[in-house]
Amino acid sequence: MKAIIAKPPEKNSVRLAEIPKPIIKKGEVLLKTLCLGIDGTDREINEGIYGTPPRGFDYIVLGHEALARVQEIGEQVEGFSEGDLVVPTVRRPCEENCLNCRNGETDMCLTGNYFEHGIYRLHGFASEYTVSDANFLVKVPEELGDVAVLLEPLSIVEKAISQSFKIQERMAWQPKKAFVIGAGSLGLLATVILRLRGLEVYAADIKDKGSLNAEIVRSVGAKYVNVRESPINTLGEKFDILLEATGRVEAALAALNLFGPDSVMCVLGIYREEKACQEFGRVLTNLVLGNRLIFGSVNSNKSHFEMGIKDMLEIKSKHEKILDRLITKKLNLADFEQAFKVGGGDIKSIISFG
Numbered sequence: 001m002k003a004i005i006a007k008p009p010e011k012n013s014v015r016l017a018e019i020p021k022p023i024i025k026k027g028e029v030l031l032k033t034l035c036l037g038i039d040g041t042d043r044e045i046n047e048g049i050y051g052t053p054p055r056g057f058d059y060i061v062l063g064h065e066a067l068a069r070v071q072e073i074g075e076q077v078e079g080f081s082e083g084d085l086v087v088p089t090v091r092r093p094c095e096e097n098c099l100n101c102r103n104g105e106t107d108m109c110l111t112g113n114y115f116e117h118g119i120y121r122l123h124g125f126a127s128e129y130t131v132s133d134a135n136f137l138v139k140v141p142e143e144l145g146d147v148a149v150l151l152e153p154l155s156i157v158e159k160a161i162s163q164s165f166k167i168q169e170r171m172a173w174q175p176k177k178a179f180v181i182g183a184g185s186l187g188l189l190a191t192v193i194l195r196l197r198g199l200e201v202y203a204a205d206i207k208d209k210g211s212l213n214a215e216i217v218r219s220v221g222a223k224y225v226n227v228r229e230s231p232i233n234t235l236g237e238k239f240d241i242l243l244e245a246t247g248r249v250e251a252a253l254a255a256l257n258l259f260g261p262d263s264v265m266c267v268l269g270i271y272r273e274e275k276a277c278q279e280f281g282r283v284l285t286n287l288v289l290g291n292r293l294i295f296g297s298v299n300s301n302k303s304h305f306e307m308g309i310k311d312m313l314e315i316k317s318k319h320e321k322i323l324d325r326l327i328t329k330k331l332n333l334a335d336f337e338q339a340f341k342v343g344g345g346d347i348k349s350i351i352s353f354g
């Protein structure tokens, strides 16, 4: 069968390969892949700066944002039928099966010895057929079939926002204003969800006001800020909840000027720039004097995928085509390489497996 593979740490190693069709074991389900989303992590694996093949392999099958149909059910699997539409979660429990992994919160793994489909020590879903442990599959209603490929990135946002609310139970908290830094796929999904939660939302990016990204922000009743025209520190507004989705140190630091009292900021990027922060004392004092909090969030678990399904149904009823508009490029498997080229105003590229 055909698969998209990469050989990290080799640079630009992504290619189409012929590999054996997987055989399922007890507790597993064979899936027929329908489509696959590509994100920054996939591109970084192709750039050779991320990704670890499974033991005994010199390549890794890519892909962690998938939509698939159940093709065959292994022994001791309950609750699934052939033909079910499903999205697999990404992370699997660590070798030690730590407290959090045992508790279904693999995203909060304590040891770091976890496995991640398509990223870390486990093949991904970018092949015609793929396999998942049935315990980590999420059933998707048929009516979400056109957009459910966005469920994995949406689960990242669901975790970030639900954790923010949970953390803020440290006091009486009634957030009114949210600021999302970065209006790419994650930032836009965050904007939509924060609007669903009834907040006044600002979303900022370097893209111009006429861009599709800006249009999507406005279409859900949020305000778009072009940071080239209005730098973040000139906004003159304060926010209760901030979500950093650019992965840029400079953007994250600028957003610290927007902290309201008792506010919370969730950072979602991988900040690879080696930029020194000479004002760290000021940053810390700002946190102390306002009871402010910054926290990081990575990965997501099944509960966040389930929150995502609930919200997708609500988004569909409130903003009919908004999720479809995030999918800006639909490619056939033969043209998959186009998804690894950045730019061109793309929000989300997906690859169809036919």
Ligand SMILES: [Zn+2]
Binding pocket: 093, 094, 095, 096, 097, 098, 099, 100, 101, 106, 108, 109, 110, 111, 112, 113, 114
């Ligand atoms: Zn663990």
